[in-house]
Amino acid sequence: MTAKNPHSLLKGIGNDFVVFWIMATGAVCIGLLVNQFRDQPLALTYQTKAERMSETVERMGAQAPTAAEVATKSDHLSLQELRIFVESKQGVVLDARPNVFFRLGHIPGALSLPRNDFENGYAVLRKVLEVDKNQAIVVYCSEDDCDDSELAAQALRRLGYTNVRLFKGGWAAWVDKDLPQEMAL
Amino acid sequence: MKRLLNNCRFLLAIRLVLGGVFVYAGAVKIAAPQVFADSIATYQFAPAALINLIALSLPPLEVLMGLVLLSGFKKRAANFSILLLMSMFLIFLAQALLRGLNVDCGCFGGGEPSKWKPWISLGRDILIWIAAFALYRDAIIPPESRD
Numbered sequence A: 001m002t003a004k005n006p007h008s009l010l011k012g013i014g015n016d017f018v019v020f021w022i023m024a025t026g027a028v029c030i031g032l033l034v035n036q037f038r039d040q041p042l043a044l045t046y047q048t049k050a051e052r053m054s055e056t057v058e059r060m061g062a063q064a065p066t067a068a069e070v071a072t073k074s075d076h077l078s079l080q081e082l083r084i085f086v087e088s089k090q091g092v093v094l095d096a097r098p099n100v101f102f103r104l105g106h107i108p109g110a111l112s113l114p115r116n117d118f119e120n121g122y123a124v125l126r127k128v129l130e131v132d133k134n135q136a137i138v139v140y141c142s143e144d145d146c147d148d149s150e151l152a153a154q155a156l157r158r159l160g161y162t163n164v165r166l167f168k169g170g171w172a173a174w175v176d177k178d179l180p181q182e183m184a185l
Numbered sequence B: 001m002k003r004l005l006n007n008c009r010f011l012l013a014i015r016l017v018l019g020g021v022f023v024y025a026g027a028v029k030i031a032a033p034q035v036f037a038d039s040i041a042t043y044q045f046a047p048a049a050l051i052n053l054i055a056l057s058l059p060p061l062e063v064l065m066g067l068v069l070l071s072g073f074k075k076r077a078a079n080f081s082i083l084l085l086m087s088m089f090l091i092f093l094a095q096a097l098l099r100g101l102n103v104d105c106g107c108f109g110g111g112e113p114s115k116w117k118p119w120i121s122l123g124r125d126i127l128i129w130i131a132a133f134a135l136y137r138d139a140i141i142p143p144e145s146r147d
Helices: A006-036 A049-059 A067-071 A079-087 A099-104 A115-130 A148-158 A170-176 B008-031 B033-042 B048-071 B075-098 B117-140
Strands: A092-095 A137-140 A164-167
Touching: A006 B048, A006 B075, A006 B117, A049 A115, A049 A148, A079 A092, A079 A137, A079 A170, A092 A115, A115 A148, A137 A148, A137 A170, A148 A164, A164 A170, B008 B033, B008 B048, B008 B075, B008 B117, B033 B048, B048 B075, B075 B117
Parallel strands: A092 A137, A137 A164
Antiparallel strands: none
C-alpha cells in the first residue's frame, strides 16, 4: 500500500479504524468486567465529589443540607494566621488530601481526614473531634485550586461542627514558604 | 528532521517509548477509576451517564494499544489507534482551555483541577501526537514514496 494510490490508502485507513473499533469494544468489556471484581465497583452513573460527600455524610447521620448551608462558603485563614494557629495549638488541623499524600508530608500536628475516604477517616478521628464540636478546626488540601478542603469543611459543619475554617493555600503554600513538615511513613 | 523521521532506529525508539507511556498511563488509571472519572468530569463535555463508562473503558484501551504497539503486532493499526486517541485527547483538552475551564488532565492518574497545568499537558500531548503521526506516516507511506 502506498500514498500513490489514494483508494488503497483510504481502504487501509478504514481497516485500521476497524481494528481500533475492535480494540475499543474489547476495552469496554474488559473495563466493565474488571469493575465487577473491585472492592467498591464504580457505579455506572457518575456522581460529583460534592454529591458523593453529601451521600456519605447523610449515611453518617447528618440531615440533608438546607439551601443556605449549601451556599455557605467557609471562612479562610491566611498563612500567617495558620502558622500562629499551629504553633500555639489553638485547635485541630485536618489534612483533606488522600492519605498517601498526608503520609509523605503534612503540616506539623495535622490529622488525616481524606475527602476521598471521609467516612473511614472520620471514624479514626471520632474521639479527637467529638470531644468538643465547637473547637477550632482548620482544613487544608493540596493547593489553591483544590476543593477537597471545602467539601470536608462542609461535611464537618453538617455533622455539627461550628468552628470550621479553611486554609486555601494548602500544602503547596506551606511548602513554598519552607515551613516545618511532618511525615507519617 | 526529515532524516530523523526516516530513521528506523529512531522510529523504533519512539514506538517503544509511546507503547510504554500508554501502558503506564492506562495501568495507573485502572487502579483508580473514580479519580479518573473526576478528572473527566472537569472537562465538562460528557454527560454524567457516560463519564464512568469512559473512566472504566479508556484505561484498558490505553493498555491494550500500548501492548500492541510494543509487541509490533498489527503495528500499523496500533499506530493509527494511538494517533486517533491522541487527536481526541488534544481536542478535548483544547476545548476545555479555550472555554477557560480549570481541568485536571487525568493523563497519568488524578491531580487537582488547575489553570496552568493543562497547558503543560497540552504541550506534552502535542509532542506525543507528533510522534504518533510520524509512526503512522512511516507505516502508510514507504520511504521510497516520500518527497
